[in-house]
Amino acid sequence: MKTESFRENVSLQVQKCAFSDGQLQVDLMLSNNGDTAIFAISSPRRIEFDQGSGVLHLWLSDEGRKREQMPGVVREISSPPKKALKPREHMVLNIHVPVDITRLVPHDDQTFHLEAIDLTKAEHVEIHCNVDDKPFYADKKETDITKQLAHWGTRLDIKANIDRKNAY
């Protein structure tokens, strides 16, 4: 866990959040006001849409994920793609998410169905982005890669409304 000063030196802002070309485009400005370089996960690891509340969660983070959530599927987990940000600099993370999402829903008998998720119905977006002052390195003594990834970095959260007026 990082100190409060680490968290205070790093900030996230939403520059753009709108539908375009069949995608939801979110431009995030990440600022590093500290004295050391930081690393940030740069693309969504998970996409969760709560149809009831209309909130779309974009997880540039492995927090909150457990193996039990994936009965029967997904063997291989990749390291998160990360971008480095030098001290006292900022950068824009361009996030593109297709509005037509298909989720694999496994059944106990090893069959499945596919669920269609229409992201144009989303009203708000919550972005969760993990940053740290060092990249992720897998620990070979600990085989649960999911747990290791979930503990990497400090999470920054930000909310945004989807700009429908300027969609093109």
Added chain:
Amino acid sequence: MTIQIRTAPYERVGGDHLGPFEVHPDLVQMHLGVIAMSGTEDLPGSMNTDTDPADPDYLLLEWDPGPQDTTTASGQVRQLLKDMVDSSRDFKLFGVGPGFVWSDGSTLRDGAGGALGSFLFYDVENCEGDGRWVRGVNGEEVCTSSAGILFHEMGHRHLGHPSGFSSEDTDNDERAAVGVENLLRTAQGLVERDPDHWPESSCGCPGSDCCIVASVASGSPYSSEVHALRFLRDYILRTTVLGRHLFDMLHSEYYSFSVSVCRIMLLSPEAKTNVQNWLVIPLIQSYEAARRYACFPEDIAGLGKQVMENSLPDSPVESLEHADLEKGLLFIEALLERSPSTVQNCALDASTIEICDTLKTHLRNCPHITWAIIEPLLAYVETKVQFRGTAQIEDAGLFFKQRMETWLPAIPLRYLLPKMSDTDLLESLSRLSESVFTSSDVRKQLGIRISDTLSSHKRDAITGRLRDMGYL
């Protein structure tokens, strides 16, 4: 016969207006073909698919490569694939692409492949064309391909690993599947993946999964021809915002026809040779000549020499009979529907004609592919045909230069410009004026087209900068 390829789009729950989910059977067949070729130029035996009589939503894979030399890596890969074909286990293959998420919402960028019982799902677009790296035994990040991901997942199933992460043997299972993947990597002449660092992989690898037509035509995704195209893609095309948008358009257009072309090639060695000799190699040579033109636009003799002499070592194009080169020209003209004759009059084999017809039909809706691939190819082969056997090197250079000066400013703008901010457009044009649009005539023609395409508001905002950069 137990390898099944899902062909029918899969019905989805909860989104009737969105339609069923596409499962990319053509790409799956192509990746199986790449595995079966296992780093060689040959596909032993015929690899066929037929509708599964028990379930018409699937194709059944049929393949018998005959006896294999299992002392070689290629032989081991083929024997293993054959064992899978003959296995008592079912393999139901689903190609999945962008927009697919696993049950917990994790994306294909997070996990490229997975299994659920006999169902295998894998990313057929390899991180939406960005490629994927894995940790090599040399400690470096090395590229992998969709075929490698598929073979890895098939390895899990073949070895009887339990699905998912419930097993405490996950680590050992992954090492074993990496071992299967490494058989293919070795056969393809690649650095092996490090089984002790299997979680270390991620999206973003400039070398992987480029140009599937060139990969199949040249026999390997790692051939010199494919490397040349990768270089152009990664070090010229994708270095500007304009270039990246163009790449995205090319990528989506390319995949509308490339798998169909590859499927025909895998069944016809003659068609494969024709595509290699008439499209792939001349295309690389045309880009090399275009680069020379961009670097030295006034060196007409040098340009003529570049076009008329081979730039690739041992290029088979140079050894083609003149009549064969003319056939190639006719083939390319037919793609653009500009030839008064037809390819049917050239005594071509049925598979090559089928490829021609497939491309011709798709190119009508592919303005970016037509501009970026077919037009420079045509310019190059036309020059070769017209000046071959003559000593008119300078005339050839002038002819090709004129073609370049017509081609370059004609870049399709209609879909590209609306995607770009003024800043991105100007920055791209500034950089490209040093590498691609080096000729002042080309810049001026292009500047006029850009100006005509933009709204009056945008035009007013950037006209001064365009003029400063020589685009007006």
